[in-house]
Amino acid sequence: xxxxxxxxxxxxxxxxxxxxxxxxxxxxxxxxxxxxxxxxxxxxxxxxxxxxxxxxxxxxxxxxxxxxxxxxxxxxxxxxxxxxxxxxxxxxxxxxxxxxxxxxxxxxxxxxx
Amino acid sequence: xxxxxxxxxxxxxxxxxxxxxxxxxxxxxxxxxxxxxxxxxxxxxxxxxxxxxxxxxxxxxxxxxxxxxxxxxxxxxxxxxxxxxxxxxxxxxxxxxxxxxxxxxxxxxxxxx
Numbered sequence: 001x002x003x004x005x006x007x008x009x010x011x012x013x014x015x016x017x018x019x020x021x022x023x024x025x026x027x028x029x030x031x032x033x034x035x036x037x038x039x040x041x042x043x044x045x046x047x048x049x050x051x052x053x054x055x056x057x058x059x060x061x062x063x064x065x066x067x068x069x070x071x072x073x074x075x076x077x078x079x080x081x082x083x084x085x086x087x088x089x090x091x092x093x094x095x096x097x098x099x100x101x102x103x104x105x106x107x108x109x110x111x112x113x
Numbered sequence: 114x115x116x117x118x119x120x121x122x123x124x125x126x127x128x129x130x131x132x133x134x135x136x137x138x139x140x141x142x143x144x145x146x147x148x149x150x151x152x153x154x155x156x157x158x159x160x161x162x163x164x165x166x167x168x169x170x171x172x173x174x175x176x177x178x179x180x181x182x183x184x185x186x187x188x189x190x191x192x193x194x195x196x197x198x199x200x201x202x203x204x205x206x207x208x209x210x211x212x213x214x215x216x217x218x219x220x221x222x223x224x225x226x
Binding site for chain 2 (some may be wrong): 008034041042043044045046060075089100101104105106
């Protein structure tokens with residue numbers, strides 16, 4: 001059974017720091033992995049989608065990597081800003097017969113001015 | 114504006130009442146989803162739909178009913194609300210399952226008293 005874990009659950013950093021959020025999954029048979037952002041009281045916004053054949057995706061200050069064999073993904077945020085404060089969730093889409101999206105619980109990020 | 118909208122955004126209801134949460138998307142996406150998000154459980158899939166008139170159960174379907182007579186609408190009904198159904202409910206849509214980004218509505222906060 002696929003399980004997705006995000007560590008740490010919460011992170012507080014000063015503005016300007018480069019930071020890494022971690023996502024691990026137990027079954028490497030996935031179609032893709034997605035990173036989402038959720039602001040308080042809001043829905044989720046897709047940040048990056050990495051297909052299983054890809055190693056990384058970049059969007060602006062965000063870079064997501066995928067190491068399928070080790071069951072890990074990282075979301076790198078460069079030069080963090082207070083506006084980056086949010087909860088970041090990762091989700092994997094299973095391959096095979098059990099094709100569904102499995103979610104982590106998220107990392108709550110606070111970037112302090 | 115195009116997008117995915119949910120109504121009502123906030124609702125308080127009494128135990129035993131029927132409640133319907135509405136979801137409307139303007140992209141003509143084939144797939145639509147209902148999730149609930151609870152502290153400690155993360156996002157859990159209630160029901161999903163691959164197309165009009167095609168629906169299927171997710172992880173936690175008990176106590177919920179869905180219908181999809183039109184591609185753009187996917188209402189979720191709580192037949193007889195219970196306190197355990199107090200949660201925030203998210204509707205989402207995607208053009209395809211698996212390989213595509215999933216788009217979320219802003220959420221419906223439901224309190225059952």
